[in-house]
Amino acid sequence: MSAANTRRAGRAGASAGTVWERQAEGYHRFFSQFTIPLARPLLDAARVTAGGTVLDAAAGPGYAARAARARGSRVLALDLSAAMLACARHADPLLPLVRADAAALPAAGGAFTAVIAGFYLPHMTDPVAGTAELARALAPGGWLAVSIWDVPATARHTGLLADAVAEVTSARPAPPAVAPGGLRELLHAAGLGHAECSTLRWVHPVTSAQALWDGLLASPVAAAITVRRATPATQRRIHERFLTLAAALTDRHGTVRLPVSAVIAAGQRPTASGPQRPRGYRHTAASARRPLPGTP
Numbered sequence: 427m428s429a430a431n432t433r434r435a436g437r438a439g440a441s442a443g444t445v446w447e448r449q450a451e452g453y454h455r456f457f458s459q460f461t462i463p464l465a466r467p468l469l470d471a472a473r474v475t476a477g478g479t480v481l482d483a484a485a486g487p488g489y490a491a492r493a494a495r496a497r498g499s500r501v502l503a504l505d506l507s508a509a510m511l512a513c514a515r516h517a518d519p520l521l522p523l524v525r526a527d528a529a530a531l532p533a534a535g536g537a538f539t540a541v542i543a544g545f546y547l548p549h550m551t552d553p554v555a556g557t558a559e560l561a562r563a564l565a566p567g568g569w570l571a572v573s574i575w576d577v578p579a580t581a582r583h584t585g586l587l588a589d590a591v592a593e594v595t596s597a598r599p600a601p602p603a604v605a606p607g608g609l610r611e612l613l614h615a616a617g618l619g620h621a622e623c624s625t626l627r628w629v630h631p632v633t634s635a636q637a638l639w640d641g642l643l644a645s646p647v648a649a650a651i652t653v654r655r656a657t658p659a660t661q662r663r664i665h666e667r668f669l670t671l672a673a674a675l676t677d678r679h680g681t682v683r684l685p686v687s688a689v690i691a692a693g694q695r696p697t698a699s700g701p702q703r704p705r706g707y708r709h710t711a712a713s714a715r716r717p718l719p720g721t722p
């Protein structure tokens with residue numbers, strides 16, 4: 427990494443890194459159950475196959491990076507958080523890691539045949555510039571694939587808590603930095619072609635409403651940050667409201683059956699010889715649910 431990039435990573439680490447440092451363990455132990463099923467579909471969207479070179483930008487504990495390695499690609503997992511990278515190293519000591527700012531990649535332009543960024547876009551300071559920086563790392567013909575959660579009404583694993591917070595505090599949640607409907611445009615603005623988008627929905631079981639509450643509060647989720655900062659009385663009211671909302675999704679065994687919905691978008695860096703016909707891909711719910719190596 428250049429000195430300039432090290433300085434930039436240091437600056438960003440002082441701000442963006444903080445919540446990811448403190449809540450990395452909670453993310454890895456609890457929240458990852460929602461993101462892991464998206465690792466393989468993300469690789470499919472980026473056309474990751476054996477022999478490719480893959481950058482997992484904002485890799486967190488490295489779920490998608492490990493899945494790419496299992497496909498026979500050469501992989502670099504990059505993240506700003508030392509605690510997230512420690513989780514990744516623990517799961518696979520051989521996974522190449524780098525601590526750096528994905529908004530100023532320590533990589534030459536065109537270095538990777540695929541770049542993936544799972545659930546990173548909403549945390550970018552500048553999504554247009556940040557996406558263009560990810561696209562810069564792509565070799566001509568390479569694919570960038572990104573994922574984000576769907577709107578809270580369909581992504582109930584975080585939507586339940588967001589609704590409980592909004593109803594108790596009457597605070598309007600901040601509009602998302604990147605909305606599902608804006609993904610294609612973002613990829614086009616980054617100079618990518620053949621932009622495509624797909625929505626994956628499934629029902630995810632969590633053992634109890636209290637387990638969901640405890641897990642979310644230990645995770646780097648925006649609504650959980652609001653709860654942790656609230657007074658004890660407000661926290662109690664949000665908790666009560668949360669349990670009432672969760673009851674509507676709870677079966678007779680106490681398991682919360684959460685509708686989860688995520689959007690994956692991908693775009694291709696044009697080749698010098700002009701637009702190419704994209705190679706299609708298909709992801710399946712079954713392949714998405716198989717356990718990944720080194721998952722908690």
Ligand SMILES: C[S@@+](CC[C@H](N)C(=O)[O-])C[C@H]1O[C@@H](n2cnc3c(N)ncnc32)[C@H](O)[C@@H]1O
Nearest residue numbers: 446461484485486505506507510527528544545
């Ligand atoms: C929601 S997690 C996603 C982790 C992983 N991609 C996944 O799908 O499970 C977001 C990750 O972005 C990382 N992050 C946030 N800002 C970053 C930046 N500017 N550069 C690199 N990583 C960043 C955080 O440390 C965190 O690991």
